[in-house]
Amino acid sequence: QGKFTLLRDTRTDGSFLVHHFLSFYLRAGCKVCFVALLQSFSHYSIVAQKLGVNLAAAKEQGQLVFLEGLKSCLNLLFGEEEEQPGQPSPLQFLSGSRGELRALFDFVRASLAPGAQRSWRGPVLLVDDLSLLLSLGAAPVAVLDFIHYCRACVCCQLQGNVVVLVHSSEDSEDEENELVVNSLCHHSDLILWAEGLATGFCKDVHGQIKIIKRLSLWQAAEQDQVQIYQYKIQDRNVTFFAPGLSAAVL
Amino acid sequence: LVFTEEDKYGLYSNLLFKYFLAEGIVCGHDLFVASAKEHPDNILKELPAPLLDDTYRKELGDEAAVVNSEDFQDSMKIAWRYQNLPKMEASPRSCTKFGHYYDVSKKMPPELCQSVKWHSFYLHEEQCSEPKMKAWNMNSGYARLLQSIQRIISQEGFDGSDPQKKQRNVLRIGIQSLGSVLWGDDVCCSETPEDPHSLTKFLYVLRGLLRKSLSACIITVPSHLIQNKAIMERVTNLSDMVVGLESFIGSERETNPLYKDYHGLVHVHQIPRLNSLICDVSDTKDLAFRLKRKLFTIERLHLPPDLSDTVSRASKQDLAGSAKLLSSGCGAVAVGKKHLDF
Numbered sequence: 144q145g146k147f148t149l150l151r152d153t154r155t156d157g158s159f160l161v162h163h164f165l166s167f168y169l170r171a172g173c174k175v176c177f178v179a180l181l182q183s184f185s186h187y188s189i190v191a192q193k194l195g196v197n198l199a200a201a202k203e204q205g206q207l208v209f210l211e212g213l214k215s216c217l218n219l220l221f222g223e224e225e226e227q228p229g230q231p232s233p234l235q236f237l238s239g240s241r242g243e244l245r246a247l248f249d250f251v252r253a254s255l256a257p258g259a260q261r262s263w264r265g266p267v268l269l270v271d272d273l274s275l276l277l278s279l280g281a282a283p284v285a286v287l288d289f290i291h292y293c294r295a296c297v298c299c300q301l302q303g304n305v306v307v308l309v310h311s312s313e314d315s316e317d318e319e320n321e322l323v324v325n326s327l328c329h330h331s332d333l334i335l336w337a338e339g340l341a342t343g344f345c346k347d348v349h350g351q352i353k354i355i356k357r358l359s360l361w362q363a364a365e366q367d368q369v370q371i372y373q374y375k376i377q378d379r380n381v382t383f384f385a386p387g388l389s390a391a392v393l
Numbered sequence: 394l395v396f397t398e399e400d401k402y403g404l405y406s407n408l409l410f411k412y413f414l415a416e417g418i419v420c421g422h423d424l425f426v427a428s429a430k431e432h433p434d435n436i437l438k439e440l441p442a443p444l445l446d447d448t449y450r451k452e453l454g455d456e457a458a459v460v461n462s463e464d465f466q467d468s469m470k471i472a473w474r475y476q477n478l479p480k481m482e483a484s485p486r487s488c489t490k491f492g493h494y495y496d497v498s499k500k501m502p503p504e505l506c507q508s509v510k511w512h513s514f515y516l517h518e519e520q521c522s523e524p525k526m527k528a529w530n531m532n533s534g535y536a537r538l539l540q541s542i543q544r545i546i547s548q549e550g551f552d553g554s555d556p557q558k559k560q561r562n563v564l565r566i567g568i569q570s571l572g573s574v575l576w577g578d579d580v581c582c583s584e585t586p587e588d589p590h591s592l593t594k595f596l597y598v599l600r601g602l603l604r605k606s607l608s609a610c611i612i613t614v615p616s617h618l619i620q621n622k623a624i625m626e627r628v629t630n631l632s633d634m635v636v637g638l639e640s641f642i643g644s645e646r647e648t649n650p651l652y653k654d655y656h657g658l659v660h661v662h663q664i665p666r667l668n669s670l671i672c673d674v675s676d677t678k679d680l681a682f683r684l685k686r687k688l689f690t691i692e693r694l695h696l697p698p699d700l701s702d703t704v705s706r707a708s709k710q711d712l713a714g715s716a717k718l719l720s721s722g723c724g725a726v727a728v729g730k731k732h733l734d735f
């Protein structure tokens with residue numbers, strides 16, 4: 144409860160973690176607000192089906208609030224008059240000149256507010272992916288502010304969890320992105336870092352994942368606990384194993 | 394969204410662009426061609442002619458037959474461990490036909506061009522009439538292009554908005570040399586462009602349009618001119634497939650004996666991972682292309698055997714360096730810094 148998890152990928156695609164968390168929280172019965180900026184609803188729906196979760200049904204029952212960034216952006220730019228006057232689009236920052244993400248935060252807060260309907264277990268905010276907001280013109284400080292407000296609202300007030308995906312790389316030239324990622328790393332309770340193998344491309348091992356539990360945040364003398372596993376992604380599943388113990392080698 | 398990084402002089406990427414459009418014509422898809430450099434009418438006149446099935450297959454069949462009969466009997470004596478590996482196929486077999494083949498030396502007949510409906514967007518001929526664009530916060534050339542694409546998509550019903558229309562067709566969009574100075578964007582000129590987000594915003598909206606409709610798009614970008622590498626990273630994250638073409642013209646590799654059969658390298662930086670947890674990764678990443686008199690082929694890179702007596706250190710280092718470049722592709726799967734994979 145009340146935890147901030149950072150999903151980070153370097154030179155590989157960490158979106159399998161997003162799919163995992165989405166189906167995990169939906170199966171656990173939590174109310175999920177999913178800010179999906181990168182892909183369309185049908186993409187997530189098809190993968191979720193393979194993992195055993197029906198996104199359309201969850202959406203209808205009110206368990207899942209899905210913000211499809213691509214569709215929302217098109218409605219904002221190409222749509223005629225606003226259907227609901229007084230309720231700005233969550234991606235309002237695209238058309239304004241100030242890169243503030245206030246409208247997006249209001250959307251998140253409204254969707255996770257405890258409602259009068261059937262009560263679900265703790266609220267969860269899932270974002271895929273945060274680095275995209277920088278590409279769309281938001282300032283790094285605005286992105287950090289947005290995350291800060293979300294944490295205050297979801298983690299502290301509502302005792303829910305926040306899971307965010309970012310892309311990063313050690314030799315990246317994108318300084319704004321690195322700034323946001325480093326700042327988020329310092330504030331996260333748990334970091335899942337998916338990386339490519341240091342030795343290059345391999346067909347049987349798709350990468351390695353570092354799980355960092357930030358115990359140092361909560362207890363003064365504690366060190367962060369780091370675990371490393373390697374993984375292989377299959378059609379319906381991801382298998383994890385200790386480094387060097389891939390099925391292809393044994 | 395196929396994002397192609399142009400080679401230095403734009404020769405080969407132009408060819409790839411024309412192939413995409415020509416395939417659209419042969420399959421009966423509608424076309425949308427946008428450019429700020431060349432008038433789309435001229436582009437369409439220059440498309441390669443499709444090869445008729447019988448003549449090409451016969452040629453390919455002859456070649457394959459010759460190759461097969463030669464090494465059918467040989468069993469390896471020294472490198473016998475390799476005997477069990479499947480035969481390397483440099484060029485696609487004729488039995489697995491996907492798409493069509495084209496003859497680069499001939500132009501597509503105009504009747505075939507007229508058989509599909511095509512739309513064009515030539516930046517310098519478009520009028521600036523939309524007042525709404527101010528709210529978009531984007532380079533006006535890009536904004537106009539997006540509006541034009543969206544208009545065609547909704548008018549022609551590619552987004553399924555017209556339930557009356559029974560025959561659903563695909564729209565192939567080709568955008569040439571995006572990001573170059575001709576579009577009014579200075580991202581290729583300076584390291585700190587005036588509006589660094591224009592290109593990425595454009596790609597995001599384009600991605601939304603493509604996801605919403607039955608269309609596919611190829612974009613060529615002169616990425617060697619873009620000095621701000623952060624933009625290239627963001628652009629890679631926004632595209633489904635990223636392919637880079639590196640031609641050997643004018644570089645030291647042209648005279649390198651390792652590359653004598655080829656005209657350039659193909660770098661696959663990213664492949665699409667849609668609707669699934671995994672993506673379709675081929676087992677080799679070393680691809681090179683060559684332009685023969687009639688055909689443009691992409692093949693696996695064969696390094697010729699190292700038979701010369703005076704092999705200099707320089708070429709060995711170059712080989713190691715290029716091997717590192719070759720294997721550091723494919724952002725969807727792991728990528729490493731050291732060149733230990735072979």
